[in-house]
Amino acid sequence: MxxxxxxxxxxxxPRTPPPQAPxxxxxxxxxxxxxxxxxxxxxxxxxxxxxxxxxxxxxxxxxxxxxxxxxxxxxxxxxxxxxxxxxxxxxxxxxxxxxxxxxxxxxxxxxxxxxxxxxxxRTEDEAAPDDLPPPTGRPLTGPLVPPPPATPPYTPPAPAPHRSVRRTALAAAGLVLGVGLVAGAAAGSWLAGDANGSPAAEAVFAHGRETWHSAPVDTLFPPTLNGLGTGPGGADRTWIRIAVAPDSGCAGAFDPLLTKALAPVGCNRLVRATYVDATRTSVITVGAVSTKADRTGMQDLRRRFAKEHLDTRTDLMPRPYAAKGTPAAGFGPAQRASWSIRVLDDLPVVVYGVSGFADGRTVDDPQPAAEATRTGATTAPAEAGLGHDAKAVTDRIEQTFRKQAAKGTTEPQ
Structure with a gap:
């Protein structure tokens, strides 16, 4: 120290000189x-x-x-x-x-x-991080996070080969079916007859004029008629034949105005039968008039009935056939409740049906079957199902006459 x-x-x-800067x-x-x-x-x-x-x-x-x-x-x-x-x-x-x-x-x-x-x-051999070149060769100006890969545009998958084959097969099947339907329709028109006056249609029309006596009575008016779903609300109906009238002319079979309306086609023959339903509450008379008119006359009459609504007028009703000793013995003009008239243009035939109560009660307001079968109808004929009876039985007899007329042209003579 x-x-x-x-x-x-x-x-x-001695004084120290000032230091010199090196x-x-x-x-x-x-x-x-x-x-x-x-x-x-x-x-x-x-x-x-x-x-x-x-x-x-x-x-x-x-x-x-x-x-x-x-x-x-x-x-x-x-x-x-x-x-x-x-x-x-x-x-x-x-x-x-x-x-x-x-x-x-x-x-x-x-x-x-x-x-x-x-x-x-750092050592002399080490380099600063900023001296290293960027990995991608571009300046590091943004975050060191690789950008997300670009999403390629959506390309819908090509349809499977089996689908193309199946579609081709379906198209071919549809074409074949269409051709078959057209051919079947043409054949059916030729067999059943059409409006062009083909030979088959003329043959059916001519044979229809003779059906009333060429076919057995039990064929034209079967003893029992079954109507599945033809009653009110789709109920099943059954009718039993109780009387068959002899073939006759048309005198007294219709009201005067209906006779006058049918006069242009003439009356060749009239056949009739009366049925009662399974409950024996209603009676129905059904008939077929074989006319004298040609095809054109029947077509004109059909157009007139449709245009003037002659089939719905209460003064143009057919009359019933009241057979004695049957439930229809008291079935007269005053007991008619509903009716239906069909003028056929492919056959020389007029088919009709008229219904009433089996107990013989009178009906003051009869109603056509077309109106009595409508949904919501509340008239007595509608609620009793008399309109359904007249319509359904007339439909069955019309189908029978058409079938028998076509059948007669194919049977050997």
Whole structure:
């Protein structure tokens, strides 16, 4: 430890010349971030007698800028860095203190003695991350997240080959079926007759004029008629034949106005029969008039009935056949409740049916079958099902005459 005696003759020391700034060292990239170290002052002579300087001889005051005495030897810089000139530091305590940033940046090189480390904490062989080329060859301006793959446009799958084959087969089957239906319709029109006067139609029409006596009576008027779903609300109906009238002319069979309406086609023969339903509550007379008209005359009469609604007029009703000793014995003109008239244009035949109550009660407001069978009808004939009886029985007899007329043209003569 120094004492005041060591500096007793300090006023006799010569004035120290100002330090000269050393030449700036060559720029080293490893120490570019560090602050330059100030130059070292020359070492002070040890304690002992010192020569007196001019200031002491003149009796002037002692110098005020005297540096403190060094206490340790300066550190020696690494020897493997020839580019940096060695600096002699005799008194580090006299030099300016290092900053925290300096120690943080150079702690590894200063304390570990690694000459290959620079002030940035990397070796000379290492490169900074920013010096590496981008992986994709483009500048890193956005986030290092690969963009999502582009979604390819949707392409509908091609139809399976078997579907095309199936569709082709269905189309071919439909074509064959269509051709078959057309051919069947043409054949049916030729066999059953059409409006063009084909030979088959003329043959059926001619044979229909003779059906009334060529077919057995039980064929034209079966002993029992079954009507599935023909009653009110779709109920099944059954009718039993109770009387068959001998074939005759048309005199007295119709009201005068209906006789006048049928006069243009003439009356060749009339056949009739009377039925009673299974419950014996209603009676029905059905008949067929074989006319003398040709095909054109029957077509004209049919158009007139449709145009003038002659089949719905109460003064143009057919009369019943009241057979004695049967449930229809009291079935007269006053008991008629509902009726139906059909003028056929493919056969020289007029078919009709008329119904009434089996107990012989009179009906003041008879109603055509077309109106008595409508949904919601509340008249007595409608609620009793007499309109359904007249319509259904007439339908059965009409079908029988058509079938027998067509059948006669195919039987050997």
């Amino acid at each position: 120094s004492t005041e005696a060591d500096f007793a003759d300090a006023h006799r020391l 030449a700036p060292p060559a720029e080293d990239p490893r120490t570019a971030v560090l602050r330059p170290v100030p130059p070292e002052r020359p070492a002070k002579p040890g304690p002992g007698p010192m020569p007196a300087g001019p200031a002491a001889a003149a009796g002037g005051p002692p110098p005020e800028n005297i540096p403190p005495r060094p206490t340790h030897a300066p550190a020696t810089p690494p020897a493997d860095k020839p580019s940096v000139p060695p600096q002699t530091v005799t008194d580090r305590s006299a030099a300016p203190r290092d900053t925290a940033a300096f120690h943080l940046a150079n702690s590894g090189a200063l304390w570990n003695g690694d000459p290959k480390r620079s002030g940035t904490g």
